[in-house]
Structures are given as C-alpha cells and as structure tokens.
Amino acid sequence: MEPDSRYLGLLTSYAAGKRAEAIAALGEWTEDELEVQFALLHSLARTAQRCRTPILVPSTAALVEACAAQAHIEQLPLRAAVMLHADREGFEQARTTSCPGATWQCGDLFHGRMAEHLTELVLLQPNGPEFARRFYVGMALQAHSRGCFLDAQRWSLGGLQRFPKDGVLNLALGTATDSVAFLTPPPPSFRAVPTTAEVRQAAAVAYQRRHLWEEARRALERAVAAEPQLDEASLRLGRVLLRLEKNEAAREALEAALARSEDPQLRYLAHLFLGRIHEQAGRAQEAAADYRAALGIQPASQVATVALAHLRETQGETAEARNILERGLEQTREHFADPYWEYYAAIRSLRAETLFEALRREALQ
Numbered sequence: 001m002e003p004d005s006r007y008l009g010l011l012t013s014y015a016a017g018k019r020a021e022a023i024a025a026l027g028e029w030t031e032d033e034l035e036v037q038f039a040l041l042h043s044l045a046r047t048a049q050r051c052r053t054p055i056l057v058p059s060t061a062a063l064v065e066a067c068a069a070q071a072h073i074e075q076l077p078l079r080a081a082v083m084l085h086a087d088r089e090g091f092e093q094a095r096t097t098s099c100p101g102a103t104w105q106c107g108d109l110f111h112g113r114m115a116e117h118l119t120e121l122v123l124l125q126p127n128g129p130e131f132a133r134r135f136y137v138g139m140a141l142q143a144h145s146r147g148c149f150l151d152a153q154r155w156s157l158g159g160l161q162r163f164p165k166d167g168v169l170n171l172a173l174g175t176a177t178d179s180v181a182f183l184t185p186p187p188p189s190f191r192a193v194p195t196t197a198e199v200r201q202a203a204a205v206a207y208q209r210r211h212l213w214e215e216a217r218r219a220l221e222r223a224v225a226a227e228p229q230l231d232e233a234s235l236r237l238g239r240v241l242l243r244l245e246k247n248e249a250a251r252e253a254l255e256a257a258l259a260r261s262e263d264p265q266l267r268y269l270a271h272l273f274l275g276r277i278h279e280q281a282g283r284a285q286e287a288a289a290d291y292r293a294a295l296g297i298q299p300a301s302q303v304a305t306v307a308l309a310h311l312r313e314t315q316g317e318t319a320e321a322r323n324i325l326e327r328g329l330e331q332t333r334e335h336f337a338d339p340y341w342e343y344y345a346a347i348r349s350l351r352a353e354t355l356f357e358a359l360r361r362e363a364l365q
Helices: 005-015 019-026 031-052 060-075 078-096 110-122 128-145 149-162 167-183 196-226 231-243 247-260 264-280 284-297 302-314 318-334 352-363
Strands: none
Touching (some): 005 078, 031 110, 110 128, 128 167, 128 352, 167 196, 167 231, 196 231, 247 264, 264 284, 264 302
16 A cells, blocks of 8 residues: 555645645644554555565565565655655744744654654665755754754764764764753852762763763764864864863864864854963963954954953953953944854854755755
8 A cells, every 4th residue: 555645645746846835734634644654655665675685575476566666666755755744843843832032842743753754765765865864964953053952963863873974964963962061051159168969969060061072072073084174073173172171182173174174254263262272271372373363353253352351461461451352342333243152053064944945956846
C-alpha cells in the first residue's frame, strides 16, 4: 500500500509552489492520521531497500516488486514532504509560544520529528544524502537563530549521526554548546563563610560549564580539521579555548582565523579576543595594538573602547583612558551596532533562511 492520495496531493501542491496552501491544509490532519501516512511510506521504503541487495531477495517476483518500489520512491516528492513538515513546524512554533516577549517556542514538536523521519526516505533518492545533510544544517542554524540552543544541539547531533565528519555540522554543534555553557548561570556569590552545600553547588556549576566548553572545543576542532577554510570555526575555537584558560592554543586559533579571513566583523572579533589574551599575559603593547585594530574595524565598539581605556588606566595613563572613552561615546551616539553583542545569537558565516530557500527550490517539481 502507498500513502493516501490526499496526503500525496499535499506534497504535490507544495512541490508545485503552493507552499502557504499546503502548510495550512497540513494543519487539518491529526497526528494519528499522519503517523499512518509515514508508516505506509516507511513500508514502501523497506521494500525498496531490497532492490539494493538482490542477493538477499528470495525470488525473482520479490526482486521485481522491490525494484518497482525503489523506482516509485525515487519519483515521490519526498523533499517536498520534508520541507512541508519543517515549515509547518516553524508555523506552530511561532503560533504556540506562551513566554512573554518570546517569538518562538523551543522544543521538539510533532512536525519536526516527521520531517526528520522523512529524511531517512530522502536518502534513498538520487542526491538524497546531500539534501538531508543540508536540511540538518538548516534546522540547526534556524534553531540557533531563534535562541533555541538545546534544539540546535539536537539537530546538529542528529545530522552528525549520519555525517560525522561534516565541518559545518560540527561548527553548528560547537557554537550551540558554547552558547548553552555561556547561558548557564555562574556559581552564586558566597557569604564570608560558605556552607558545605554552597561549595558543592558552586563546584557542580563550574564543572558543568567546563564540561560543556570541552564538548564545544572538541566539536570545533573537528570542524577545523574537516574544513580548514571555515574561518568562523577557528574564531569560535579560539574563544572557547580562552574560556578554558588555554590561552596560547587560543592565540594560535585566532591568529589562524585572522591570517585567512577577509570578513571585517570576524577580524574585529579575532582582534578583540587576541587583545584579551595579550592583556592577561601582561603583553600591554600587543594588547593595545589588537584593541586599536578592533576599533579600526568597528570604531563604535563599546567593548573595544572600554577594553583599551581600562588597559591604559592600569598603566597609569588616566588622561588617555578618559579621552578614549569620550571618543567612544561620540561614536556610539551615531552607531550602536557591535558584532560582539550578536556573537551568541547566530553563526555569522551561515544563514538558515538562505539555506532553507535553496532547499525549498529543490523541493519544487
């Protein structure tokens, strides 16, 4: 048996470019009804898989049936099915959020799970693995841009189960894990004489954050090893290594990103983080040079302005520190944007919506 003609009609409608109509119509189906359609598709796929291993097929008739199922699978608009359920997921996440001020509901909803299951069937189609890989990347990036960092981790890990050496998926995983660590509340302030329970709580929180940053480090190292041209992976690896107090390794990663990248905002962040490394090591001249380089790229940067002014104040240059802050205030009145404040909000070098638009175009027939 194959799926209901009404469900296949939805997929055909989406593939024909009637995206909004198909998304709305999909909402009229119950989860139980859609589970039946998926089960029918999955049964067809199991039959089709026997065509790839004819030596295990018990009879000629069974082989003919299996290869007919494979030909049918290749013709079904499965890419449209994946994108239709993914778009419905986004619609429901935007509609059902109940958090004040929030735009999206985070968490695993039904249509997202359906879209992920359907990628298993897309793998049976020509060029299906590449579509599936980019779909996982897109879902991870989309979750990250919505502030759903745990969802971004889950989508990255799901993709890495199928594509373990993919540089972009490892970048997405490392970035999401770094964000989770950053947003984990730090250990609380103690009284003069903390209790044993307070000390244990602080130790547990510190361990959790460090464990997350170690996981982020490993993912970003895999990203750099897989795709050295991913300059953002080197930048983020340097930042995570700095969090782990591995400053010389962080310096190497950041300098590697600077040596390759021509992206001004990435270069700004690399100089900013390098300045911090030099300052911590007592290399005031090098730190000042990097902070000034960051300001040369982003003159209105509050972070670089304050960092440079603080550095000068610690050197006894109080008047110069004041002048730096005053110039910074003048710049900030005209320009407020600072890439530093957007560091955890998104992966700069990749955009989820651009990727999704490409995937939707591939789903058209």
